[in-house]
Amino acid sequence: MKFTGTDAYVATEDLKVAVNAAVTLERPLLVKGEPGTGKTELARQVADALGLDMIEWHIKSTTKAQQGLYEYDAVSRLRDSQLGDEKVHDVANYIKRGKLWQAFEAGRKTVLLIDEIDKADIEFPNDLLQELDRMEFHVYETGETIKAAERPIVIITSNNEKELPDAFLRRCFFHYISFPDMDTLRQIVEVHHPGLKSDLLNTALTQFYEIRETPGLKKKPSTSEVLDWLKLLLAEDLSPEDLKRDGASALPKLHGALLKNEQDVHLFERLAFMARRQR
Template structure:
């Protein structure tokens, strides 16, 4: 199984190497990078390219590791016992399988995405060490040892909100997705909008990377935001001439709400425009 990207996902040679190395080593692939650089989409496209199922476990601040294994629905069992339901005698009826159990139970290797692991409690990664290493866990309620039929291909994403434990990092293959170069970005845009006007893309790309270079910007626009911005430019038929206007006294580019996502950055761009007017 070799991943080389897909018609809908442009994967750099370095990213292809990381994915294939992870598969060869049978270790989880830990992906970091700016939000919007395609970490989650990679899992979707990897599953599609391998012709297998994608199981997604989206992590929240309240997520606990055991929820990925299973949960025991004691409330439903108590209610059924009060109603005299016969299924109350089999505890298996009240075991809700988690995403890891689903992946372990699959009849062929699946892609398991553990998305934004850094959102959870600091102990969350450590609580999964044995399960991710040995590919098994014990269900105490049913007294079963659950062993993976096939080792899933595991992708774990992180936005660097908090540091991950060394013991967890030691069990992963790590790759940082660099922000795409202009050449790679051109290929990404071409995947999404194959018939877009080349001159519009060229000028939009100049504006986009200029905005990213602004010192002090709290949130730099990402790949996904560029795609959204181009869609708006095409929908409103924004001309190349408007983008080509190099007047520094103008505050922000047209439809900039797709690129600039907080008031601090808007104020920063407006301040730079004001300073340019004063110098003029």
């Protein structure tokens, strides 16, 4: 079972090595990188390439580790007992299965995505250590033990918003998705916008990297944002000449696809003002 990439996802060699190493070691693959570099999409493409079902667990700031295992709805059981409902006698009727439970009982190997784990409380990763290690957990209300028949391929993503505990990191195979270089980005663009004219692509990507490298930029535009930008350039039928910036306006054409906060827009406006003063 080897991941070699897909036609819809440009995976670098080191990323392929990381995925296959995690599969071989049967360890969770922890993937970090800038937002928009394809971390979540990686899990979907691994599942597609290996012909596996995928289970997605998207983490929020309020998510608790227990929710990945199961939740016991005591309130509903109390209400049903007051109403004299017969199902109240079987506690299993009030157990809601979480994403890990679903992956464990799937009956075949699956890809389990735990997306943006750094959004949750700092204790969240540690609370899953034993379950991810042993691939089993105990349901106290019913007395049963849920054990994975097939160990899922676990892919965990993080935007690096907070540090993860060392004990958790020791149990993962780690990979950082670096921002793609020009050649890799060309390949990514070709997947999403095949046949794009080379002169337009050269001008657009050159300008895109110049924007990313502008000192003082609060949020650098990501891979997904340059793809959106290129889609707009094509829709507006803009030429390479249309993209040229001058001292009157340092803002790129259709800049709302690339610059996502007012500080960065004001930065380029100040650059234009300074350029005019120097004339």
